Amino acid sequence: MQIQPIHTEEDHQKALERIEEIFDAKPGTEEGDELEILGILVDEYERKHYPIEAPKPVEAIKFRMEQLGMEQKDLAKLLGSKSRASEILSGKRSLSLRQIKIMYRKLGIPAEVLIQEPEPVS
Numbered sequence: 001m002q003i004q005p006i007h008t009e010e011d012h013q014k015a016l017e018r019i020e021e022i023f024d025a026k027p028g029t030e031e032g033d034e035l036e037i038l039g040i041l042v043d044e045y046e047r048k049h050y051p052i053e054a055p056k057p058v059e060a061i062k063f064r065m066e067q068l069g070m071e072q073k074d075l076a077k078l079l080g081s082k083s084r085a086s087e088i089l090s091g092k093r094s095l096s097l098r099q100i101k102i103m104y105r106k107l108g109i110p111a112e113v114l115i116q117e118p119e120p121v122s
Helices: 009-021 030-049 057-068 072-079 082-090 097-107
Strands: none
Touching: 009 030, 057 072, 057 082, 057 097, 072 082, 072 097
């Protein structure tokens, strides 16, 4: 087992290839330990070089609605009116604290995603 830090894309690719080779290694074995360490190194490299931003609140709401098979009228029932649901989904209105709580409790959307500042609508 010769493990080294991942500094370049070439190092990253080699680590991924090795992970693929030993993917079924049993925990507690030499290859199992190597797999665990390589996984940690690859994760750290990818977090630094390929960060994934949290979705915008409206994107998160639309995605969750799609997952749950909801339509805008279903969201309107949760929020109290069709116009409010429309304004939120179009980005014209920010979420209130009450609405954030509803989205968190009823739709399971993390509050930290919903609290982000909206982007101005052109």
